[in-house]
Amino acid sequence: MEDLHATVKDLHLALQTLLKKLNGxxxxxxxxxxxxxxxxxxxxxxxxxxxxxxxxxVTANINGLYDEEQKEALQFKIDAYLKDIEKCLALLNAR
Known part of the structure; x- marks a missing residue:
């Protein structure tokens, strides 16, 4: 009976240790x-x-590569492309 009590006590201590580790x-x-x-x-x-x-x-590199006239021409092309895209979108939405 004494051995059983000692075993239960050892198990209880081991369980307490495991619970502390689990919480940690x-x-x-x-x-x-x-x-x-x-x-x-x-x-x-x-x-x-x-x-x-x-x-x-990229912007700084572009600004350094082009003079003012080239920038304006590039902006004009970009604006034209945007208008074309808007027209295409309008046609797609009309369907």
Whole structure:
């Protein structure tokens, strides 16, 4: 009977230890989830910043490549393309 009582006591202590570890792991998991969300947000912000910077670089390169007359001609072509696209969309919507 004494052995059974000692075994139950040992099992109880082992169970208590496991429960403490489980609670610690749950807490660590929650902290890691929060950190993951924060890191994903930071990565998203950095990606956005990279995209904006790349657009600025492209714009700066275009501005450096063309003189004012060429820029106006390019803008005229872009406007013409946009009008053509709008006409196509209008025709598609009319169907």
């Amino acid at each position: 792991l749950k807490k660590e998991n929650e902290e890691l989830k929060k950190e993951n969300v924060e890191l994903r947000k930071a990565v998203s912000e950095k990606e956005h910043l990279i995209n904006v910077t790349e657009e600025k670089i």
